[in-house]
Amino acid sequence: MDNPAPSRLPEPPAGGIVLAVVGLGLIGGSMAIDLKRRGYARQVIGVDRDRLHAATALRIGLVDDLAELDEAMARADVILLAVPVNVTISLLPTVLDRIGEHQVVTDVASTKQTLVETVRHHPHRRRFVTSHPMAGTEFSGPWAALSGLFDSKAAIICDRDDSAPDAVGSIERLYAALNMRMVHMEAERHDMHVAYVSHISHVISFALAITVLDKEKDEKAIFDLASGGFSSTARLAKSSADMWTPIFQQNSENVVNVLDAYIRKLEEFRRHIAEKAEKPLHDLISDANRIRRVLNG
Amino acid sequence: MDNPAPSRLPEPPAGGIVLAVVGLGLIGGSMAIDLKRRGYARQVIGVDRDRLHAATALRIGLVDDLAELDEAMARADVILLAVPVNVTISLLPTVLDRIGEHQVVTDVASTKQTLVETVRHHPHRRRFVTSHPMAGTEFSGPWAALSGLFDSKAAIICDRDDSAPDAVGSIERLYAALNMRMVHMEAERHDMHVAYVSHISHVISFALAITVLDKEKDEKAIFDLASGGFSSTARLAKSSADMWTPIFQQNSENVVNVLDAYIRKLEEFRRHIAEKAEKPLHDLISDANRIRRVLNG
Numbered sequence: 266m267d268n269p270a271p272s273r274l275p276e277p278p279a280g281g282i283v284l285a286v287v288g289l290g291l292i293g294g295s296m297a298i299d300l301k302r303r304g305y306a307r308q309v310i311g312v313d314r315d316r317l318h319a320a321t322a323l324r325i326g327l328v329d330d331l332a333e334l335d336e337a338m339a340r341a342d343v344i345l346l347a348v349p350v351n352v353t354i355s356l357l358p359t360v361l362d363r364i365g366e367h368q369v370v371t372d373v374a375s376t377k378q379t380l381v382e383t384v385r386h387h388p389h390r391r392r393f394v395t396s397h398p399m400a401g402t403e404f405s406g407p408w409a410a411l412s413g414l415f416d417s418k419a420a421i422i423c424d425r426d427d428s429a430p431d432a433v434g435s436i437e438r439l440y441a442a443l444n445m446r447m448v449h450m451e452a453e454r455h456d457m458h459v460a461y462v463s464h465i466s467h468v469i470s471f472a473l474a475i476t477v478l479d480k481e482k483d484e485k486a487i488f489d490l491a492s493g494g495f496s497s498t499a500r501l502a503k504s505s506a507d508m509w510t511p512i513f514q515q516n517s518e519n520v521v522n523v524l525d526a527y528i529r530k531l532e533e534f535r536r537h538i539a540e541k542a543e544k545p546l547h548d549l550i551s552d553a554n555r556i557r558r559v560l561n562g
Numbered sequence: 563m564d565n566p567a568p569s570r571l572p573e574p575p576a577g578g579i580v581l582a583v584v585g586l587g588l589i590g591g592s593m594a595i596d597l598k599r600r601g602y603a604r605q606v607i608g609v610d611r612d613r614l615h616a617a618t619a620l621r622i623g624l625v626d627d628l629a630e631l632d633e634a635m636a637r638a639d640v641i642l643l644a645v646p647v648n649v650t651i652s653l654l655p656t657v658l659d660r661i662g663e664h665q666v667v668t669d670v671a672s673t674k675q676t677l678v679e680t681v682r683h684h685p686h687r688r689r690f691v692t693s694h695p696m697a698g699t700e701f702s703g704p705w706a707a708l709s710g711l712f713d714s715k716a717a718i719i720c721d722r723d724d725s726a727p728d729a730v731g732s733i734e735r736l737y738a739a740l741n742m743r744m745v746h747m748e749a750e751r752h753d754m755h756v757a758y759v760s761h762i763s764h765v766i767s768f769a770l771a772i773t774v775l776d777k778e779k780d781e782k783a784i785f786d787l788a789s790g791g792f793s794s795t796a797r798l799a800k801s802s803a804d805m806w807t808p809i810f811q812q813n814s815e816n817v818v819n820v821l822d823a824y825i826r827k828l829e830e831f832r833r834h835i836a837e838k839a840e841k842p843l844h845d846l847i848s849d850a851n852r853i854r855r856v857l858n859g
Contacts, residue, residue: 399789419787448786458781461774462788466795468835469766471850472827476820477758478852484755488856489745490716491759492696496857497794498763503854506847514838523773524832528825530769535821538765541811550803553768555775557800559785560793 281307282435285341287334287356289313289322291401292373293347294410296443297327302412305442310337322407335363343369343435350374351511354383361389369432371396371439375459376515377423377452391429394436397421397455398445399463403503420445423452460519465527467501467509468520474502578604579732582638584631584653586610586619588698589670590644591707593740594624599709602739607634619704632660640666640732647671648808651680658686666729668693668736672756673812674720674749688726691733694718694752695742696760700800717742720749757816762824764798764806765817771799 284306286293293311300306311328313319322328338344344360346353353374360370361384371394374380384390400418402409420440425433437447450458477499481487513520537545581603583590590608597603608625610616619625635641641657643650650671657667658681668691671677681687697715699706717737722730734744747755774796778784810817834842 399787401789401791418789421787458784458787461777461781461784462792465770465773466791468828468831469770469795471847472824472831473762473766474850474853475846476762476824476827478849478856479823480758480820484758487755487758490696490718490755491856492698492715494698494763494798495759497797498766499853499857500794501791502850503857504847504851506844506851509847510840510844513835513843514840517835517838521832521836523777524828524835526776527769527773528828528832530773531765531821531825531828534765534769535818535825538810538814538821539818541814543807543811546810547803547807549772550768550801550806552775553771553799554801554803556771556796559775559788560796560800 281305282342283308283340285310285337285344287312287346288348289318289407291405291409294322294327294407295414298412299443303442305439312337318407327407327410338363346372349508349511350376350515354380357384361387364389364392369435371436373398375512377455379515381424381452392432394428394432395423396436403501405505415443415445418445419448421448421450421455423450423455425449456516457519460516460523464516464520465523467504470499470501474499578602579639580605580637582607582634582641584609584643585645586615586704588702588706591619591624591704592711595709596740600739602736607638609634615704624704624707635660643669646805646808647673647812651677654681658684661686661689666732668733670695672809674752676812678721678749689729691725691729692720693733700797702802712740712742715742716745718745718747718752720747720752722746753813754816757813757820761813761817762820764801767796767798771796
């Protein structure tokens, strides 16, 4: 991983920029709130094909105005794509076709390799900065948006050298306004890393939820006993199918690799548990306890 | 599951009882704090073979006094065993050998079948009430004890008919003082249920921690990116090896059964992810999303 000294950031335009947010869900909505509140944007224009989401975002104050994509692009300095990764991939070439030489587009997708391949030879590639703010919750839609979601988390910017320096500066300033720590990384390594620290946790949680829900068909009151341990392991299983299906498709090879390593480790546990083997079990758990030095709290 | 109307509780002795807590860790310590504070106990005597834990518990005010087990048993009305399940199994027959006809012993172990088998024919079996307060954290030792840990959680009492009614009343009063909701269940069903709603979550979390820590040997900065999702799934991997090794040994058959169902579900995810199969993945995740109606928040 490459973590150079922070670039010298260009001065923000007086009064802030005009920001178009395409996709008014948890991520887009949460970014919109703090980017306006903290002065990065003087105006936020929302774009969402879902009429209910769009109307809600306006009503609860996530955005100042609503527009179609064309109109929003005509008015905005920075265009933020906060839609599922498959939609980002289909939308980005069109956005780049129309982008002006002083405009910048960024995205927040959780997988990067296919996305950067899609626009590698686009003549306006350098107006695009691909980024991934590492924060979220298991909830979705404009109702889930909240201020402070990104504070003190990591924002990854991939393949920075493929973007124009002023475009990178603009997006670094955006994440600085969100109080995020910048991390620079190649798209390929990004996708491998997030398979380990994010995507696998979601597979684990989805599979746990189904396993226990299936059992509940016979044992009605099983959840009456679920305590904090189960809740924290199964929490991510609430996450949106529309968001996660394309992530697993896009990052298929990496997620399968991690899953294979994970299933092997589970089978090692299974063998020792079946044999009631005290020392191997104690050793495995002590090995897992090393996570204490990594996780806060 | 059997949830009868609550028994009529006997009146507490004026001024509270004398409570002996054997094992001054997270669970014993947390129970000691609130049982004293809320008037269930007028005095709490601590017993712990670990001198550091014992001295700490006294110093930070979890207990009023320290004693050896013999002396504590001579003085206490209720004896609470809050030690790992293997220690509970080896200790309980000795405690029952010496118990007086007005004394009561309970335990808080996470598995029950072997424990109740061990004392099934003991002449003082009816002075023993086996219980399991469904609460905890991933931390351990007297330093981890905290007030309010059990509030509004479920307390399971197993095989109530094998205990004397006055003994059951005493232990129900204890859990009522902790603001817990009483659930009654046979030991065998208890062990199956907790395999689903607690033990499997711990196996999952231990295996995840090791998988990611092993990867970190090559990828030093991998945890720099870990966000809330990973933390919540891996949190339980901090849990004590001394506590969890005997749980997995005691509940081996149930945990292996759940693990097998869980690994099958993971392999279903793996197959669809490898094939980038949109509809089956979307269906699986939507199926997992049913957990929203079960988990709070």
